[in-house]
Each structure stands twice: as C-alpha cells, then as structure tokens.
Amino acid sequence: MDELTGLPEWEAGNVQLTSRARADARGRLLEAIGQETRRGARSGLPRRLVLRGAFVGVAAAAAGVTVALTRDGDDASTPNLTTLSAAQLLRKAADTTRADRGRLPIPRDDQYFYTRTYTERTYRNGGRTRTWTDESWMSVDGSKPSSRQEYGKVHHDPPLGAHEVSWPPTVYSELEKLPTDPDELLGLFHRDTPDSPMRDMQTFGEVCLLMRGPRVMPPGLQSAAFEALAEIPQVRIDKDEVDVLGRHGIAVSYPGLQFAFLFDRATCAYLGLRVRGGFTAKTVNGEGRETNRYDETRSLQQIAVVDRIGRRP
Incomplete structure (x- = not known):
C-alpha cells in the first residue's frame, strides 16, 4: 500500500x-x-x-x-x-553540536573560559525591548576569581571553596564527571525522582539550567544532553522563533515550562534559550503591585579559552 x-x-x-x-x-x-x-x-x-x-x-x-x-x-x-x-x-542538534565542539581546545586548569552572550527581552505590556551583551571569564578549575555579567551587571566571584557544591557545576573537572552517554545522563537526572509524575518536566528543566549559564561543556556532554531530551515523550516543537541576532529558529519545549531550546532551521545548530517570565513590581502610583511579563532569548555567541580576565579571543 x-x-x-x-x-x-x-x-x-x-x-x-x-x-x-x-x-x-x-x-x-x-x-x-x-x-x-x-x-x-x-x-x-x-x-x-x-x-x-x-x-x-x-x-x-x-x-x-x-x-x-x-x-x-x-x-x-x-x-x-x-x-x-x-x-x-x-x-540532529546533537550531531551538529558534536562536530562543532570538537574545535574547542581542552583547557588548562589555570586558564579561563570566555563567553559572550546576547540577551533580548521584550515586555508584553507596551512592547518595550531591552538588550544586553554580557561577557564572562570563568576560572577553569575554580581556583581563581571569576568575572561574569548578567543583564549588564558585573559579578566578581571569589574562588570556589574546597567543599563547595553547586548545580549546575561551573568547574570544568566537575562537568567532565557528568556522563556523555545519553542513557546514563538521563538516569542521572531521573535519580532523585524515579517515580514522580513530574520527572520528565524536572529533567527538561535541569538541562535548561545546565545550558543557561556561562559554562563550557566538555566534549560530548552537550550532545548527550540533547539526545537524553529526545527520549522524553512530551517534548514538542513550537512555532518559528527569532533570536536576538535575528536568526530564525525552531523551539523545542516541554508543556508547562517557560524555557525552550532554540535551534537553527537549516543546520539544527543550537542557538540559545527562550525564556518566558515575569516579575512583580509596584505600580506607578504606588497603590498596588502588578506582574510584568516578558519574552526573552539568550544566545551564546562566542566561546573561547583565554589566559586571563579581560582578554578576548
């Protein structure tokens, strides 16, 4: 037939x-x-x-x-x-990522990861748009101070303590410990919520957090993350999206979450994240509070290894 x-x-x-x-x-x-x-x-x-x-x-x-x-x-x-x-x-995005990340050199512990990120936020009430270009220099092994920008504000981070644990990790050696086998990585995310009905949603959110910050993935980790997400039944494709650089992409999201991954329509290359959020602020007359909602895209434009804070590739 x-x-x-x-x-x-x-x-x-x-x-x-x-x-x-x-x-x-x-x-x-x-x-x-x-x-x-x-x-x-x-x-x-x-x-x-x-x-x-x-x-x-x-x-x-x-x-x-x-x-x-x-x-x-x-x-x-x-x-x-x-x-x-x-x-x-x-x-397909995993295959593209696997090829692209092979060009980044394996860093030394005394070096820094340089990242440049473009962010655009459009407020739904009034349509006002703000943009930021953030640069960060993150110590590869966490033993040196780091400098990172978020929404234009500079944060000077002290060296990490010997027993300091954070998620997602920023220290390269800790990221290297994460499995690059998709099934093992999925099992790691499922470990704390093996039977929860929210397990897949939480896993999608964890991967979003892993991708959101100014961190650099060891070879195979980002592609494994995408392949792990491919095993989640409810992931879906959203309508055409445009990132801060004007690139048309396809969004992959999970029902009920405000984060989505953006991929290039032609190459399936990873472009960044879409975030839909909001915050509560006082009204102009001070008599009440209102929620300002926005749509935001974050595009990681450049990744490199440099020898000191302030140096650019």
Whole structure:
C-alpha cells in the first residue's frame, strides 16, 4: 500500500513532489505511525493515523510532528518536504553540536573560559525591548576569581571553596564527571525522582539550567544532553522563533515550562534559550503591585579559552 496516495490534491496544482521527497515523507510518516502504535498499546487507546500531517503540517499529536519545507539544492522548482519530530530535531542538534565542539581546545586548569552572550527581552505590556551583551571569564578549575555579567551587571566571584557544591557545576573537572552517554545522563537526572509524575518536566528543566549559564561543556556532554531530551515523550516543537541576532529558529519545549531550546532551521545548530517570565513590581502610583511579563532569548555567541580576565579571543 502507498500511504501517500490519499493526498492527490497536494500534487494537483503546480507543485510536483520529487521521488526523494515522497520517499522521505513516507519514511517519516511510517515512523510517526509506529510511535503512535506503541503509545496506543501502552495506554489502551485506539491508534490514530494522521496521514495528512506528513505533507501539510497537521499535527500528529502523540508523535509531536511538525513540518519544515526545504529545497533540493538551489533549484526552487524541486521542493523537498520533510517532517521532523522534536526527538529527531534534538538528535540532529546533537550531531551538529558534536562536530562543532570538537574545535574547542581542552583547557588548562589555570586558564579561563570566555563567553559572550546576547540577551533580548521584550515586555508584553507596551512592547518595550531591552538588550544586553554580557561577557564572562570563568576560572577553569575554580581556583581563581571569576568575572561574569548578567543583564549588564558585573559579578566578581571569589574562588570556589574546597567543599563547595553547586548545580549546575561551573568547574570544568566537575562537568567532565557528568556522563556523555545519553542513557546514563538521563538516569542521572531521573535519580532523585524515579517515580514522580513530574520527572520528565524536572529533567527538561535541569538541562535548561545546565545550558543557561556561562559554562563550557566538555566534549560530548552537550550532545548527550540533547539526545537524553529526545527520549522524553512530551517534548514538542513550537512555532518559528527569532533570536536576538535575528536568526530564525525552531523551539523545542516541554508543556508547562517557560524555557525552550532554540535551534537553527537549516543546520539544527543550537542557538540559545527562550525564556518566558515575569516579575512583580509596584505600580506607578504606588497603590498596588502588578506582574510584568516578558519574552526573552539568550544566545551564546562566542566561546573561547583565554589566559586571563579581560582578554578576548
């Protein structure tokens, strides 16, 4: 049976799908069907097949499928339609990260990690936008003072104490202790909440915290984190997002959380985090308090190893 013959209207107009496009769409569709079949067997619910979703972006809710439209080469007359689930996108991001991080040298303990981060915050009430460019110099082994910026404010951090423990860790040797096998890393995050209904949500949040600060990942850790997230059933793809640098990306989020990961639409490279938050402040007349809500993107633009605070690559 050809699962795509039920969509003759797609090719009834001017756009004709190539053999490659049809084969790719069929493969994604069969994967989505397999995921729904397994999920239905576990839950006792009847299997739902969403055939049109493989072509025109109707969501297969249980599989979290969305559509990205690309083209074969530079020929605009040969569209290549591809469906990606959140899990597939995260695995592609892991592959891209694994290749990119191989260019960063292994640091010495006496060096510093330099990071430059761009942040843009847009307030929903009034639409006012603020931007920050933050630079940080973090001691590789924590034995020296560090300097970091957050929202333009400089923090001078003293050397870490011998027994000081923090999460997520900033000391490179502590980050190196985290497993780079996705299943082991997922098990580490699940360790404290093995049977909690909130376990997957907490795991997604922990990875967001791991990625949020001005820290540098040892080889394999960031890609393992993305692959671990790909194993969480409820991760989903959000609509098109634009980061502070104007790059169009795809967001991967978890229901109920205000954090999401942003990935480049073309390469699946990690761009940064989207945060939706708010804070409470006094009203102008001082008679009450109101919550100011905002949307924010944080993009880690540059990572390098330097010899002292203040030096830039």
